[in-house]
Amino acid sequence: MLPEKWKCFCCPPIVKPPRRGVIVPMDSTRPEHEQQIQTQAHQLLAQAQTSPVKPKRKKSDLTLAAVVIIQTWFRRRRALYEMRRKTAWTIYQNIEYAGEQDQLKLYNFFLELMQAVTKNPHDAQVVAKVLRRNSSLTGLVEEIETENLATAEVISVESSYRGPHIHTPIHKGHFEALIIAFQRGEMLHAHYVFLILHELRNILKRLPNINIVSTHQSKCVTVVGDLHGSLADLMVIFHKNGLPSNENPYIFNGDIVDRGFQSIEVFLLISVAFIVYPNNVYLNRGNHEDHVLNLRYGFMKEIIYKYKSNATRLLRLMENIYSWLPIASLIDDHIFVTHGGISDITDIKKINQIKRHKYVSVLSPSFIIPPNEDQFQISSIPNDILLEWRQILDLLWSDPKQSDGCEPNTYRGGGCYWGPDVTQQVLQKHNWSLLIRSHECKEEGFGYSHDKKVLTIFSASNYYAAGSNRGAYVKVMTNQPVVIVQFMSTRTSQRTLTLWERVSYVEDQAIKNLAEKFTANKSRLMHEFQLFDVQNTGRISVNDWCDVVTRVLDLQLPWRTLKSRLVDTDTNGNVVYESTFRSRELQFTSSVSTNTRRESLCQAIYRNKDLLETVFRAIDKDNSGVISMQEFTEVCSFLGKHNGSTLDEKQIMDLAASIDLNKNGVIDFNEFLEAFRIVDIGDRL
Amino acid sequence: MATIDEETNIAGEAGPAVPRVTLRDPVRESEERANQARLKRLTEAFTIFDQEANNTIPSTELGTVVRSLGLVPTEGELQDVLSEMSDDSNPESIHLDRFLSVMNVLLKDRRYQGEPESKILRAFQVLDPDNNGFISEEELRNYLCKEGEPFNDEEFQDFMTIALDDESGGVCTYKEFIQNLVVEDND
Numbered sequence: 001m002l003p004e005k006w007k008c009f010c011c012p013p014i015v016k017p018p019r020r021g022v023i024v025p026m027d028s029t030r031p032e033h034e035q036q037i038q039t040q041a042h043q044l045l046a047q048a049q050t051s052p053v054k055p056k057r058k059k060s061d062l063t064l065a066a067v068v069i070i071q072t073w074f075r076r077r078r079a080l081y082e083m084r085r086k087t088a089w090t091i092y093q094n095i096e097y098a099g100e101q102d103q104l105k106l107y108n109f110f111l112e113l114m115q116a117v118t119k120n121p122h123d124a125q126v127v128a129k130v131l132r133r134n135s136s137l138t139g140l141v142e143e144i145e146t147e148n149l150a151t152a153e154v155i156s157v158e159s160s161y162r163g164p165h166i167h168t169p170i171h172k173g174h175f176e177a178l179i180i181a182f183q184r185g186e187m188l189h190a191h192y193v194f195l196i197l198h199e200l201r202n203i204l205k206r207l208p209n210i211n212i213v214s215t216h217q218s219k220c221v222t223v224v225g226d227l228h229g230s231l232a233d234l235m236v237i238f239h240k241n242g243l244p245s246n247e248n249p250y251i252f253n254g255d256i257v258d259r260g261f262q263s264i265e266v267f268l269l270i271s272v273a274f275i276v277y278p279n280n281v282y283l284n285r286g287n288h289e290d291h292v293l294n295l296r297y298g299f300m301k302e303i304i305y306k307y308k309s310n311a312t313r314l315l316r317l318m319e320n321i322y323s324w325l326p327i328a329s330l331i332d333d334h335i336f337v338t339h340g341g342i343s344d345i346t347d348i349k350k351i352n353q354i355k356r357h358k359y360v361s362v363l364s365p366s367f368i369i370p371p372n373e374d375q376f377q378i379s380s381i382p383n384d385i386l387l388e389w390r391q392i393l394d395l396l397w398s399d400p401k402q403s404d405g406c407e408p409n410t411y412r413g414g415g416c417y418w419g420p421d422v423t424q425q426v427l428q429k430h431n432w433s434l435l436i437r438s439h440e441c442k443e444e445g446f447g448y449s450h451d452k453k454v455l456t457i458f459s460a461s462n463y464y465a466a467g468s469n470r471g472a473y474v475k476v477m478t479n480q481p482v483v484i485v486q487f488m489s490t491r492t493s494q495r496t497l498t499l500w501e502r503v504s505y506v507e508d509q510a511i512k513n514l515a516e517k518f519t520a521n522k523s524r525l526m527h528e529f530q531l532f533d534v535q536n537t538g539r540i541s542v543n544d545w546c547d548v549v550t551r552v553l554d555l556q557l558p559w560r561t562l563k564s565r566l567v568d569t570d571t572n573g574n575v576v577y578e579s580t581f582r583s584r585e586l587q588f589t590s591s592v593s594t595n596t597r598r599e600s601l602c603q604a605i606y607r608n609k610d611l612l613e614t615v616f617r618a619i620d621k622d623n624s625g626v627i628s629m630q631e632f633t634e635v636c637s638f639l640g641k642h643n644g645s646t647l648d649e650k651q652i653m654d655l656a657a658s659i660d661l662n663k664n665g666v667i668d669f670n671e672f673l674e675a676f677r678i679v680d681i682g683d684r685l
Numbered sequence: 686m687a688t689i690d691e692e693t694n695i696a697g698e699a700g701p702a703v704p705r706v707t708l709r710d711p712v713r714e715s716e717e718r719a720n721q722a723r724l725k726r727l728t729e730a731f732t733i734f735d736q737e738a739n740n741t742i743p744s745t746e747l748g749t750v751v752r753s754l755g756l757v758p759t760e761g762e763l764q765d766v767l768s769e770m771s772d773d774s775n776p777e778s779i780h781l782d783r784f785l786s787v788m789n790v791l792l793k794d795r796r797y798q799g800e801p802e803s804k805i806l807r808a809f810q811v812l813d814p815d816n817n818g819f820i821s822e823e824e825l826r827n828y829l830c831k832e833g834e835p836f837n838d839e840e841f842q843d844f845m846t847i848a849l850d851d852e853s854g855g856v857c858t859y860k861e862f863i864q865n866l867v868v869e870d871n872d
Binding site: 062078080082 | 726730757758811835844
């Protein structure tokens with residue numbers, strides 16, 4: 001079924017063998033003598049070195065010694081690589097969490113601003129625009145409106161279209177045709193996308209909040225974790241585990257979209273599988289099935305790029321569909337499956353009573369946002385509504401923690417950190433034996449917590465970079481322990497990536513990311529470095545370098561372990577701090593003259609690129625890529641206040657003018673942001 | 686050079702308050718700094734494997750951590766280190782404090798130092814008695830996976846990926862192999 005270029009690598013589960021000194025001598029040398037053997041080895045080799053004639057010792061002793069020396073030497077080499085791999089992993093995780101934290105700090109900042117009586121109507125308007133992006137339609141009006149949104153009729157299919165054609169009733173043949181088309185890199189025509197999503201929505205509306213799944217008929221069900229737009233991984237899963245069918249049921253545990261470049265294709269495939277087998281394919285909503293996150297994490301960008309003039313309608317329809325996705329599944333009455341996790345208030349009875357589709361965005365449901373711009377102040381929200389919100393928020397956003405208790409998840413800005421005591425309590429209350437969740441990337445694709453009562457399953461391999469992690473899925477069978485299957489999708493190589501390859505791919509990218517961060521913070525870093533270098537030697541101690549970098553970048557990373565790959569050191573072991581920026585530089589159109597003030601402004605813009613992009617896109621309601629100059633400068637200085645950077649309005653306008661992007665009072669913000677790139681030194685335009 | 690503020694009153698008689706002598710010992714100070722730096726380095730390496738941020742690592746990761754810090758123990762020696770560091774009540778994980786104290790001793794005593802490149806070459810030559818300059822995959826498998834402290838599948842696969850020279854078809858020209866795996870010991 002898979003064409004040539006998709007290879008599947010069925011990696012055996014990695015279970016690190018307990019390290020025991022298993023000595024298997026060639027004759028019966030007793031294990032206690034192994035230390036002796038080591039010293040003997042030295043002696044023997046010393047002898048062998050001095051006399052070219054073979055020593056008269058027993059051959060086996062010498063051979064054994066040689067073997068151990070080679071094994072020990074190789075294990076050391078290997079450990080160094082393991083260390084590098086793990087370090088690269090740490091970098092990715094830290095940067096990811098820092099990014100998420102940032103996003104949600106901003107979000108909370110917006111909300112706080114909304115709640116306060118603001119003296120600056122301008123600010124509040126910006127915020128209101130951003131947050132009000134979604135439809136706040138309720139009741140009957142919504143039905144008709146959404147019907148209009150979903151209708152495929154208005155889009156005609158040109159005769160030149162060579163892709164697959166989908167008609168109702170949608171059947172297995174369509175599913176297979178789509179698989180082949182998407183693997184070839186084809187795009188489904190907007191007309192058919194709407195057709196499929198329309199069907200999907202109709203079925204979803206009839207579902208309860210919690211899917212009831214039984215293995216009675218099929219004897220098993222497969223749970224798939226985060227896919228994040230990775231078509232490759234979905235293909236590997238189908239290849240290894242078979243296509244969904246009535247005999248081969250699947251549960252997709254959320255985070256189907258965002259980050260990866262084929263989010264819409266993955267979503268469509270899963271939707272079609274669901275339409276064809278509505279009683280054997282189950283969907284759980286993830287925290288990324290939320291337009292607020294799609295703004296920032298790529299799905300919106302993908303849709304706009306692929307579907308252009310139909311993008312706006314398509315996005316609005318997706319928003320609506322998200323709200324109809326069930327929020328959890330229950331297998332055989334004793335295994336609970338949800339995307340994030342649980343919290344101390346999780347209660348099935350309460351969850352069943354929620355009208356889930358009120359929550360168009362789980363992160364920012366409409367009752368938080370005033371319906372029009374005039375209302376800056378939100379009346380206090382009643383407690384029962386807040387609690388209801390928490391039920392859903394916690395299911396989609398929480399993470400497990402080691403210690404007991406339940407506390408707000410400040411990393412993510414939503415949901416809780418819940419401890420083993422909460423797991424115990426909630427499982428007992430509902431008579432469950434296991435909680436399966438996703439939401440967190442795991443190196444092996446899966447991980448157990450809380451005394452094996454919580455299983456995390458993550459299905460997007462190579463999430464951070466090629467070779468960074470495996471993906472996995474879990475097969476749940478009637479009255480048997482679950483079976484976890486790992487995989488790693490890779491296009492290029494003919495065989496499993498070895499440790500060496502995985503390290504170099506993963507590390508390269510991670511180091512690049514760090515180098516970019518350095519360059520984006522050059523002015524601040526140099527300022528701090530120089531504070532420690534009173535005598536202007538250009539060097540500071542390793543300790544000081546590590547301290548500065550940790551503080552300015554706000555990243556807790558193993559800098560000492562990394563430093564050899566990031567900076568130059570002199571013969572005394574001190575860091576030549578200018579070399580921090582040795583490989584990358586922030587570049588923009590060469591026509592712009594630079595002075596130090598401008599340099600820091602440019603760095604500030606680059607640092608905030610993601611956030612700026614998010615907010616611009618939110619303001620740009622018709623997805624044209626263009627907003628007014630005024631809105632543009634407002635956003636920049638607004639974020640500047642939030643971030644403590646200096647994004648001075650006048651400076652920005654000057655800059656935009658000099659790049660000649662200000663055309664008749666509107667600005668193409670994509671072009672603007674593209675003008676700021678971090679490139680390898682020497683790559684001049 | 687020592688900075689002596691004032692001479693002590695040797696008799697130690699009670700009198701007006703005498704400023705204490707502060708002797709600066711640059712040797713000691715630089716030792717202190719070195720100790721501090723080493724401590725930070727050890728802690729950093731340890732923390733990379735501390736998944737749950739509770740100052741412990743799983744015992745299975747100890748080998749990687751210890752070896753990446755410059756020690757080259759055999760599996761058997763590693764077991765010794767492990768038993769020194771682990772806690773009977775919780776043998777599955779190792780706490781940072783125990784790790785640091787044992788590692789400090791090991792580093793000070795320069796234990797488990799490892800072999801120079803020449804010794805590794807000699808070791809391969811022992812396995813190649815006819816002095817061909819290479820060893821076949823079969824033979825390597827027999828030695829490395831069945832004798833001494835055997836490799837597991839993963840280790841062997843990683844070994845063979847670099848050891849096998851594509852051109853010479855299924856044999857390991859060990860001199861080149863060793864050179865390919867030379868590592869800059871700047872940690």
